[in-house]
Amino acid sequence: MKYACFGYVDESKFETIPENEMNALIDECFAYDDLLRKGGHFAGGEGLQSARNTITLRYQNGKMSITDGPFVETKEQVGGILFLEAKDLNEAIQLLTNHPGAKFGPWEIRPIEDMIPAQKASEERRRATAVR
Secondary structure: EEEEEEEEHHHHHHHOOOHHHHHHHHHHHHHHHHHHHHHOEEEEEOOOOHHEEEEEEEOOEEEEEEEOOOOOOEEEEEEEEEEEOOOOOOHHHHHHOOOHHOOHHHHHHHHEEOOOOHHHHHHHHHHHHHHH
């Protein structure tokens, strides 16, 4: 099963880390990602730019509104996303617990929904509608 893991950081604290400490942490994180790859658990991941560069889209009252910044205003913002392949939630928790990036803030682990059945059903409905 695939899991999306969202890492949260307090950007104001994150920006105060000395460069040599940051480089050591980044190296430690990438080394752990390599271990996840070797074990067949790493399914992708990316660091995110600052929440200051975020745009939020929201459909309301019949039209789309666009606002600067994240949807939720909190001290901690999503700083990265990691996709794990794990046999179950317990294994995903175990894998992420050992990740050095977990030292910086909370991580949310969410199972990824298999959208293939919904996609196929949608294709069938659209095909049936197009035939008429």
